[in-house]
Amino acid sequence: MNLSINLQVRQSQSLTMTPQLLQSIRLLQFHHVELLAFLQGEADGNPLLELVPPAEPAAPAPAEAPSAAPVGDPAPLSGWQDDGAAFSDGTGPEGERHPDAADRLLDLPRAASAGPAPDGASWEERLGEDLPSLHAHALSEIAEVFARADERRLAEVWLADLDASGFLFPDLDLPDEVLPLLRRLQDEAEPAGLFARSLEECLSIQLRRRDRLDPVMACVLANLPLLARRDFAALSRLTGESEGDLLEILAEIRSLDPRPGSAFSLAPPAAVVPDAVVTQDKGAPGGWTVALNPDAFPRLRIRAESGLASARGGEERAFLAQCRQSAGWLQRSLEGRARTILKVADEIVRRQGAFLRHGGGHLKPMTLMDVAEAVGMHESTISRVTAGKYLATPRGTMEMKAFFSGAIAASDGGEAHSAESVKLRIRTLVAAEAAGGVLSDDDIAARLGGEGIELARRTVAKYREALGIPSSVQRRREMKARRLAG
Incomplete structure (x- = not known):
């Protein structure tokens, strides 16, 4: 076999991630605080960029630079009330050292979800209490x-x-x-x-x-x-x-208090800034209107170059040209990010309108792929958009990820059920158990089958354990002991 060195010309196509494309992807997955910190750093390094405070209206940009237009047409949050309960559990407070087993033992409440306040106060008011x-x-x-x-x-x-x-x-x-x-x-x-x-x-x-x-x-x-x-x-x-x-x-x-310090404040509570606001509108398609929240979308303004230097050399002009190009690209990326978030939020609300009206039992199965196909984007893009982004709805402020749930087939060939609604149904069945009528996992699966929910016994056991519900043997023993003690 002869080995030799020669030159060949070959034409091929490849996808290259440019720095601008990488920046757009990063901006898309940033939540509000990360985005604000990133833009502040960019403004510090670019003399043409200025971060517009939320309370200050964006002034028109000079003639030689594109204007910094606000994104969306957001609706105000005033008057929005949290009149419903969230369907997903939170996690324990930061710094908590109690094991999960002890939490289940003591039936400890989870961290603040979007549940209703006893006095009818809004979710934001409760966070600022x-x-x-x-x-x-x-x-x-x-x-x-x-x-x-x-x-x-x-x-x-x-x-x-x-x-x-x-x-x-x-x-x-x-x-x-x-x-x-x-x-x-x-x-x-x-x-x-x-x-x-x-x-x-x-x-x-x-x-x-x-x-x-x-x-x-x-x-x-x-x-x-x-x-x-x-x-x-x-x-x-x-x-x-x-x-x-x-x-x-x-x-x-x-009956004891496992967190004696929970009635006091260790640090000021951090309020969640919703990225979009969902309001009920009978005249809108589906009965809901989605608008971006301006407080979650920092805006940039491009300064006039004439005020930076009176006489410029070749290096200064090249530097300002690079800053102008970077500022324009960043501004377009922010506008694209806002449009993408609004489009995804609108599709989520369109699909989950029944849940927003009636509660957790009406949550429909929905996957990232479903939304991606509907809005014409890749599944990974939907994942980045929904991570760390929140919707302010009449049922509370919830993360977009919480609206996604796996599908469980209906035994009668009808519409599939979401995993969250099935978990809620299992909790309801167990809570309604009468003395001597404790339901086993097979019994629960049979009851669900009678309601058109096709679920295997092992899946029922998995959901029951996720809800922190003891087995039927343990529940029967506790019920018997309580009956003897009473």
Whole structure:
């Protein structure tokens, strides 16, 4: 075989990601805060760019530069009320150290979703509600507990280690001579459980004040994961108590407050800025109107070049030409980003109008591909558009991603059901169980089949576990124990 070097001419096509295209993709996936920080950095490095404050109307640009036109025709948020509940669960507050098992055990509420306020206040008003400061309250409790100034100064050092739940860091290194002071503060400070170093210690403090911290209760608290899994057989071996007694202990533990600091504010709440506002309009197609929220779309203004330098050399002119080109491209990218978000939001609202009117049980199955085909975009583009973007609707402010749900086939060949609506139906069936009528996963699957929802037993079990609902065996045992105790 002869090896030789030669030259060949070949014509081919390839897709190249230009810097401008990469910038447009990045802008598309930025949420409001990231976009604002990015534009501020661009304005700092480009003398022709100026970031327009939200309250300032955009002035006309000079003749030699394109104008910075505002995007969309947004509707104001005033008068919008949160009169419904969100259908997706949130996550625990930032910095929370409680394990998920303990959260399920104590039936702890999840973080703020778009549910209705008791007094009818809007979601934004609830986010801005002033709560007493946790540190200020803890400082007053320290002053009441300790009369000596040196003890107060020592206890005040612990304020920096309080988290949002009112707990001290578990690995806080405390000398032995300081532990009695901490124990005294824990026993006297209000609310009970403040300054605890773990969930177990927090619950122990509250039970000790009720004079209910006996050896059996202490053993149960030391094995909270077993109690969360409702492993009463293992707990019975450890404590020597019957299953009925353990259910009573579980009920008492559930009556405690696992987050004594949650009634106070550790830091100012961060309000979500919706990217689009959905309002009901009987005259619009589908009965809904979608408009961009101007507060979520920072605007740029291009300065006049004549005010930057009176005499320019070749390098200055080249630099300004590059800045002018970069500013124009960035402005066009922002306008394209706004149009894309509005188009996707409008398609989501068109498909989920029944949910906005009637609630979670009417959420229709919808995938990224469905929206991508409808708006003529790629599925990855829809994923970038919906990540971190929010819609302000009459049912609350919700992330666009929350409107997407997998499809479950209908047994009668009718319209498919969304996974979220099926989960809601499973929760409703379990909540309606009567004594002696506990439904197994097979029973639930059969009930759903009778309603036209084709679902396998293992899928029912998966959804039930995702909802934090115990198995039918555990629910039957608890029901029996409650009936015997009552």
